[in-house]
Amino acid sequence: MTLTTDHTRAVADGAHTHGAVKPQGSRAERRTSFSLEDIPIPNGREEEWRFSPADRLQPLFQADLGTSGVTVEVSAAPEVVVETVARDDARLGTAGKPGDRTAVTAWNAFEQATIVTIPKEAVASEVTSVRLTGVSKDATAAHVLVRAERHSEAVVVLDHDGSGTLAETVEIVVEDGAHLTVVSVQDWAAGAVHASSHRARLGRDAKLKHVVVTFGGDVVRVTPDTEFTATGGEVEMVGLYFADTDQHQEHRLFVDHAVPDCKSRVTYKGALQGSGAHTVWVGDVLIRAAAENTDTYELNRNLVLSDGARADSVPNLEIETGEIAGAGHASATGRFDDEQLFYLQARGIPEIEARRLVVRGFFAELIHEIGVPEVEERLLASIEAELEKSMSVITGAPTA
């Protein structure tokens, strides 16, 4: 099944933006603010919450989040500077404003932030790792800022483990000519509830590879926003998720093409197994009137491995200029194919191994796109672990 958006209509709507009514749910109109009053507690019917389990997220909607439920540990490349700063540090809050309730509660509650800076022209010789570990159930706010100064290069991996209730902000600033890779891995233990607002801002000729990997936790909702501020910017957003019984994993992206000559590529893939497994992918791409020569493509694919799992996939492309280099999207959700299984088994391959082959095959290309060997290896291992879980469910199969 492939969904396509009617681009002609999107263009027509954008052709008379002054005073005209925008298409419903336009990202250009979405309220963003640092103030709690501006973004009240949602009732669940709002566009950005309609797929989410609002009841399970309640603790993170509250204004009085604590700060003690999560510990932060950083192991940095020698070229990289790590600081812990107070919330009034002027560098914080420069990568855009909160766009939903959990983003605004996170912003207003954190006391200290972790800033990872890759200094001007530095090339990090190894991966910098930021580990957030959940240590209690107390609803907690955390703030991380990754700054790649002009012409620097680095890979920063954020890990989330343990179990906690976390509203998090990850600010990403990629200055002119810098090349930054940020990987965020949500590998929580059971019970974790996590809402994370990633806000990235790219300068001239800046490149960001943004990778999101979600395996664990009860509810994980990641909302990466990317904004181009000067020409020549390029973002590659890659996501991989694997939801089990009763897990809710939501990824909502927004790419804001506000300036000309920028490029975005979004590729998210997910697998689901077990009853009540629910994944949501929403990809909003806005090409504003000024953003001529934009080149964008987004893709989401889901593989449903067992009954009772549900994948929602909503690509949404809004185009306000006719002068684009390319714009497209694709979305498809398919069930595990019994004919594939039969084919592989008919070649002597046992069912469990055949399923592994198919799922690994589904993710293979995406994993290679990440380009960080240690992350790729860990991912393959996590996928194996997920498959182990599913096999124990599936092996009601005949054994003769």
Place this chain on the structure above:
Amino acid sequence: MPTLEIRDLHVSVETKEGPKPILRGVDLTIASGETHAIMGPNGSGKSTLASALAGHPKYTVTSGTATLDGEDLLTMTVDQRARAGLFLAMQYPVEVSGVSVANFLRTAKTAISGEAPKLRTWGKEVKGAMENLRMDPAFAERSVNEGFSGGEKKRHEILQMELFKPRFAILDETDSGLDVDALRVVSEGVNRAKEETDIGILLITHYTRILRYIKPDFVHVFVDGKIAEEGGSELADRLEEEGYDKYLGANKTVSA
């Protein structure tokens, strides 16, 4: 001598309206080294026989037996049947994206022989077999059957048959959709397997042209879920001339 023995096999297919009987008492014995051709009109149940023997979950055996070398095939899982020495070259091979042909072949070979093949000799063997079938080495790195043309898929099936060395192979319309050159190349592959191993072959086809390359010892006419007549290779020529009217007519009077 090892045999594939099918006795009074009745098979139904699962449909939305419930099980629908397709095979109505198939009797067939294939000994090692023998080549049997099955010919019959569309929808007569030839692929059903092939799939049911391979263990496709869509088909239910309602009565009868199928044994390979005395062992009951019907209680085995699909993969156990393959490891017992049964191979099915499918009429419509399935695409498996993200799984390379090289990885697939190695994984299957390992499963079938119970140990990983020696890296060096295996690589050579695969390369040689691909050359014989005029397959570009680049296929090794492509995803299984993905974007393969009809003819390329069929070569890939025969490639597997040559590499896995089964004891019995069912070729379901392997000749359909092949051009003259491909037909020859694929037939040579089957004949190589016959020379090198003592493979027994069940060849399902609509056309006698493949039988000019692969000589059948027996020809069976398959009509309405069972074998209606048996003979030598001369039967194939007669079928090509006369068609199946004779059998269909007879059948109609019976069921009317």
